[in-house]
Amino acid sequence: MSIRERRDRDRARRQQLIVTAARELAETEGWEGVTVRRLAELVEYSQPVLYSHFKGKADIVGAVAMEGFGELAAELHSARTAAASPAAALRGVAAAYLLFAQSRPAVYDAMFVMSIELPFAAADTPAAPRTAFAELLAALAPLAGDRDVETLGEVAWSALHGLATLARSNRLRASHQQARLDLLVEQLTR
Amino acid sequence: MSIRERRDRDRARRQQLIVTAARELAETEGWEGVTVRRLAELVEYSQPVLYSHFKGKADIVGAVAMEGFGELAAELHSARTAAASPAAALRGVAAAYLLFAQSRPAVYDAMFVMSIELPFAAADTPAAPRTAFAELLAALAPLAGDRDVETLGEVAWSALHGLATLARSNRLRASHQQARLDLLVEQLTR
């Protein structure tokens, strides 16, 4: 069965090639510039090949989003564990979150703006996004006091998400991002 | 020049007809179901007529967004002025904001998610969105203490925006919206 294995390997490699191409194209030209035709041209296969890997364009976006969740979880984790105090950990996690959204906007959009179909607070939520949220909860737990940690986590995440998206569409004063982060962290720390 | 006036009146009425049709269609089937062809059919004109009113589809979305800003500003205002205390006013404004986003999701998307091109914190920001933001600031001002009101307003708005969008895509626990609102208002009041 070695041939079968090699084929599966090749197929997985090609799938990754598609996801990477979609991601890079979205990052350079935005998601509106990502079409199945252009992706097919980039990976040097015909369109139907892409449809043998993914159900449709939305599925490709979802794959990019999944990759992003893994990276976000890892970066939040290292930001949290690298900090000396609980307060510094929270601040580091929040800053890492905003940096992620700012530096990879296309991936962030795929994760949180585009792919509506991805239940989070449900039983069938995939592992990666749950892990990322768990990192935020871990950073908040020591500072929660009498507040419900999970609710606090949802509010904190919402604030971060709002800061990230509104700032990027020029709806917040560009020069005050640091001040907003400071104020938010102070509110959460209390 | 009465004929000219009547024509302008008819034209304005037709423009409003298009905006209303777009809005209703988006509210019932989502923005992906709104096409120029369907809109033309709904208002019983051919496609080029729509392009004599709007530069393109994005422009129609923008018109719906503008209408939404006016309504949001009005609802935030009445929520704020109806409250007895500053704390109640803030809570009322926050609740009104979330109710707006929940009850008119398509309009909310047009305002904050779709039309990227609409600078907010800039000189040429239209009046309606600025008024809406001013309402939030007015509700926060009495409770700001030593915090910078404008920065606090941006953080509060970001949190509300995050709560609204993440809740709607099932990324927050549906049953805990009240608890999140309580916690957020308490944080802001402090």
Add this chain to the structure above:
DNA sequence: GGATCGTGTCTAGCGTTGCTAGTATCTAGC
């Protein structure tokens, strides 16, 4: 009153999109 000129609307079509049916080709196994 009849010709003229604009304004306003329509039909038709361009290029592109996501997606798929049907065909050809290539490979694995007997």
Add this chain to the structure above:
DNA sequence: GCTAGATACTAGCAACGCTAGACACGATCC
């Protein structure tokens, strides 16, 4: 070496945003 099945391709469908060119109507001037 031949057959069966997997695999990738060409070609095309319906729908999209948008626009060029033709047509009809109404106001204006001789």
